[in-house]
């Protein structure tokens with residue numbers, strides 16, 4: 001099966017939900033024209049890292065910006081993944097959702113590794129679940145930005161059957177080589193398709209490096225952005241996952257008796 005992917009590598013206006021939504025509306029229309037099955041957006045695309053206002057900038061699942069994404073997904077007949085500030089009672093989470101091409105929410109994932117370097121742990125709650133889900137194209141999972149540094153999460157997903165792992169991010173330019181290396185490693189070691197969308201531009205603390213990527217299970221980069229805003233598109237053959245896993249059966253060869 002072929003999966004046609006669009007990566008919405010955008011700049012964000014800090015705290016301006018309306019401006020960011022207007023950008024995403026345009027992207028969704030462009031992604032439909034490009035024939036995409038899936039549009040991936042950056043981490044916290046609605047607001048950026050204005051965490052001291054996380055409570056007022058957040059929405060309950062299914063409301064506000066989450067609802068807007070559902071409408072866009074259905075209107076443009078494509079699945080959409082991105083993360084937003086999600087409010088549940090008094091707690092706020094950095095939550096990635098997948099809305100399918102009918103606008104139905106198939107999955108949500110609350111970021112499990114909060115990054116102290118960006119004070120995320122002071123303002124947000126950490127997710128307590130890391131589950132795979134069934135998308136139209138097969139078993140999939142989400143991770144968010146800093147999660148990329150924790151291979152155990154990705155291995156858990158792969159062992160649970162994930163063939164596609166989708167990663168919204170706001171990854172700074174200062175560590176963009178880590179981003180490139182870790183994305184490739186996560187794809188190769190798990191023999192999975194990795195789809196990662198990073199923002200560009202800057203906020204009060206960081207410049208962000210783009211380099212959004214679609215990587216196949218061999219580690220081949222099928223498309224990579226530069227550090228400018230734009231919609232990147234590419235198609236991946238999902239049969240390559242089973243082919244890679246059969247050819248080099250690293251899951252079978254793991255030494256679970258040792259580690």
Ligand SMILES: O=C(O)CCC(=O)C(=O)O
Nearest residue numbers: 115145146170171172175
């Ligand atoms: O791990 C990193 O270097 C960047 C992570 C990050 O910026 C984030 O999780 O928002």
